[in-house]
Amino acid sequence: MILGIPLIWFLDSIGLHATVVIAGLSFLWALGDALPPTALIGRLSMMVSGYKGSYGSFLTQTWIPWAVITIVSVLMVVFSAKLEFLVRWSM
Numbered sequence: 001m002i003l004g005i006p007l008i009w010f011l012d013s014i015g016l017h018a019t020v021v022i023a024g025l026s027f028l029w030a031l032g033d034a035l036p037p038t039a040l041i042g043r044l045s046m047m048v049s050g051y052k053g054s055y056g057s058f059l060t061q062t063w064i065p066w067a068v069i070t071i072v073s074v075l076m077v078v079f080s081a082k083l084e085f086l087v088r089w090s091m
Contacts, residue, residue, distance in 0.1 A: 017080040019087045024076025031069060034059070 011018040034042035039055065046058050053061075076083060 011080075015081055016077070017084045017087065020080035020083045021077050024073045024080065027069060027076070028073035031066060034062075034066075 008018040008022070011021050030041070033040050034045075036055075042055065042058065045051075046055065051058050059066075
């Protein structure tokens, strides 16, 4: 909350599209909730899906979606200026 506006100003000043960058980062930051020590989202996902194995085996089985989310998020940040049409199109 404190860093939000300065971060957006900084992103604009270096030529990135702030809305696309923030969307990409928020997509990426959600993966942090699946990592230990708290692993809130990951443990909830295990309970909802009825997965019976250990949490470590759950994480190893979700590596493909994890990799896809990471790649898409990084590409959104790197190519945010070229993805500006996504924001303009939705208005």
